[in-house]
Amino acid sequence: xxxxxxxxxxxxxxxxxxxxxxxxxxxxxxxxxxxxxxxxxxxxxxxxxxxxxxxxxxxxxxxxxxxxxxxxxxxxxxxxxxxxxxxxxxxxxxxxxxxxxxxxxxxxxxxxxxxxxxxxxxxxxxxxxxxxxxxxxxxxxxxxxxxxxxxxxxxxxxxxxxxxxxxxxxxxxxxxxxxxxxxxxxxxxxxxxxxxxxxxxxxxxxxxxxxxxxxxxxxxxxxxxxxxxxxxxxxxxxxxxxxxxxxxxxxxxxxxxxxxxxxxxxxxxxxxxxxxxxxxx
Amino acid sequence: xxxxxxxxxxxxxxxxxxxxxxxxxxxxxxxxxxxxxxxxxxxxxxxxxxxxxxxxxxxxxxxxxxxxxxxxxxxxxxxxxxxxxxxxxxxxxxxxxxxxxxxxxxxxxxxxxxxxxxxxxxxxxxxxxxxxxxxxxxxxxxxxxxxxxxxxxxxxxxxxxxxxxxxxxxxxxxxxxxxxxxxxxxxxxxxxxxxxxxxxxxxxxxxxxxxxxxxxxxxxxxxxxxxxxxxxxxxxxxxxxxxxxxxxxxxxxxxxxxxxxxxxxxxxxxxxxxxxxxxxxxxxxxxxxxxxxxxxxxxxxxxxxxxxxxxxxxxxx
Numbered sequence: 127x128x129x130x131x132x133x134x135x136x137x138x139x140x141x142x143x144x145x146x147x148x149x150x151x152x153x154x155x156x157x158x159x160x161x162x163x164x165x166x167x168x169x170x171x172x173x174x175x176x177x178x179x180x181x182x183x184x185x186x187x188x189x190x191x192x193x194x195x196x197x198x199x200x201x202x203x204x205x206x207x208x209x210x211x212x213x214x215x216x217x218x219x220x221x222x223x224x225x226x227x228x229x230x231x232x233x234x235x236x237x238x239x240x241x242x243x244x245x246x247x248x249x250x251x252x253x254x255x256x257x258x259x260x261x262x263x264x265x266x267x268x269x270x271x272x273x274x275x276x277x278x279x280x281x282x283x284x285x286x287x288x289x290x291x292x293x294x295x296x297x298x299x300x301x302x303x304x305x306x307x308x309x310x311x312x313x314x315x316x317x318x319x320x321x322x323x324x325x326x327x328x329x330x331x332x333x334x335x336x337x338x339x340x341x342x343x344x345x346x347x348x349x350x351x352x353x354x355x356x357x358x359x360x361x362x363x364x365x366x367x368x369x370x371x372x373x374x375x376x377x378x379x380x381x382x383x384x385x386x387x388x389x390x391x392x393x394x395x396x397x398x399x400x401x402x403x404x405x406x407x
Numbered sequence: 408x409x410x411x412x413x414x415x416x417x418x419x420x421x422x423x424x425x426x427x428x429x430x431x432x433x434x435x436x437x438x439x440x441x442x443x444x445x446x447x448x449x450x451x452x453x454x455x456x457x458x459x460x461x462x463x464x465x466x467x468x469x470x471x472x473x474x475x476x477x478x479x480x481x482x483x484x485x486x487x488x489x490x491x492x493x494x495x496x497x498x499x500x501x502x503x504x505x506x507x508x509x510x511x512x513x514x515x516x517x518x519x520x521x522x523x524x525x526x527x528x529x530x531x532x533x534x535x536x537x538x539x540x541x542x543x544x545x546x547x548x549x550x551x552x553x554x555x556x557x558x559x560x561x562x563x564x565x566x567x568x569x570x571x572x573x574x575x576x577x578x579x580x581x582x583x584x585x586x587x588x589x590x591x592x593x594x595x596x597x598x599x600x601x602x603x604x605x606x607x608x609x610x611x612x613x614x615x616x617x618x619x620x621x622x623x624x625x626x627x628x629x630x631x632x633x634x635x636x637x638x639x640x641x642x643x644x645x646x647x648x649x650x651x652x653x654x655x656x657x658x659x660x661x662x663x664x665x666x667x668x669x670x671x672x673x674x675x676x677x678x679x680x681x682x683x684x685x686x687x688x689x690x691x692x693x694x695x696x697x698x699x700x701x702x703x704x705x706x707x708x709x710x711x712x713x714x715x716x717x718x719x720x721x722x723x724x
Contacts, residue, residue, distance in 0.1 A: 183481050191477075232509050240480055242509045245500050251473020252505055258462065258474065259481035262438070282501070285470035293462075 133342050135403035136207060137167050141373045142406060143203035143216055145396045148387040151220040154228070157383035158274065159200035161305050161340070161368040165272070166204040168345040173353075175267060180210055180237035188267045189256055191241060193249020194274035194303065195229040196385065202226050205238035206407070213407040247280025249273055250300065254290045254361075257298040268356060271300045276308030279317050284329070290361040291330025299352045301364040304339070307381035326363045339368035374399055408624050409599050411583040411617055417554035419575035419611075420518040424449025425554075426561025427486060427516075431457045434484065434565055440475055441488045442468045447577075448488035448518050468493045469501050475513045476505035484565055485513050491520035491574055492533035495540055506570050507543040514564050515540075519577045520550070521661035522689070522706060523611055523699040532694035538666020540572040541639045547592060548639040550574040550660070550668075552613035554582040556636060559590035567592055574610065576661075578699045581614040584634075593637045595645035601631035604717050605649040605656040609635045609668050612659035612687065612708060619713035630717065638668050643675045650682045655720045657685045659713055661703075664688035683723035685716040 229244030371377025
């Protein structure tokens, strides 16, 4: 059983990392990062079977692909705090000569990243391709991926979603960050997508809902259920209902902090709401 | 002058199919993906012999490129197959981010490039793909001239670590390079020796350049024909060594002059050895329906056009 207190402590520390990273360079995407913090912590600390050292090929371990690359702050923080690179390197986020580019990339060789993302809608195809290779290599490990809900407006997703079901790619668990927000407003205002459950089911996927996507317990039990559904001929989709900006009250339930950094005063308020647990970088 | 024998017309796409079939037997990491054009790309043999390593993705080229990028993770060497237009322009951002920027070992194999696709017309006749692909950092760009060379190149790119764009075509054309040749990426092949003009050609225009060299020889003009099968990285030494002797050059390609081989050559020459140059290429235009021979004649991409361009460039020495 996981030590939930440790996971909670890490979650709070990751929130602090996110706020401090985007504040320092006055750019980046805190809203979606905060909304997915519990998911990343649970994924890297409890859910994935992963090796301590990074190898691009990831043979004999679970893989993760981040499709909505703009939430790089949470990805970088959790990678660093999971041991892939020194946490001090978070200081270099978005700075010149850094491995921590604005959007994640393999180009500078940052351990933990297996493909560049940022231009949206490409992650399904890449993750499904990696899952196909796992099958060719006769591996039992799972490929995980995360996608924004607004991102699903890109057509390439649906090419991949159709392909995976048609080809029984049942070793993939793709999670949709269902926060209902995108840059220009709510997804319902920008381009209503209707029922994602109905869409994924119509495309031949099994769908698991996690209603409390900012609860570590709910994530762990929902993802365990998702894992139990793998290997049965169908790809698995998790609809993770999150609150954008979670854990920082003035950033919650709004798209305003999608791609905006807090100022000095706002940073202090945000940090005060998330008292240091494991030590700042 | 050295002459070459056409051992019988064959399509370069069949060279790709033969090379892929060979790779299927010799390299178990090679996988192949196709977007509903198995017959056109001549991928049938690989599919039949290795069904577990063949992936039919349907009419979904963007997904095909992403799948291929993902498949490299875990050690596979994916070869994607569709028409050149759908291999490049249609999926440019997928190639840019998921393949090139991510440094993935994907081989993008593109048939029906250029005007010689023929009757289908301009929607399918891409003349911009070399430019699109050579602009991507880290991308190797190859345009082969005949069946034998396309087969050899297909086998060779599996050994090269990194993304490759391999361009070939639809029509049956002269097959004149050696069977079972060794293909060296980035190494130009000098076909004839000459003193008066350098003719640097790629793809289907290489045979036309040889035909032009014969006509020129009859007129007392000695042409040095170089087959530049690799546009990036460009064999600059081969070009510079030749023009230092001939002092003028004609470049020939089945592509827009904007972004093509000719521009790559012009950049090298302007920086290192300014030399009069004429371009055999399409002139910032789309193609149209017609037979391959009609189109190549209308758009000035044949031996006659190369002869005229040579006579012009000789006056500029």
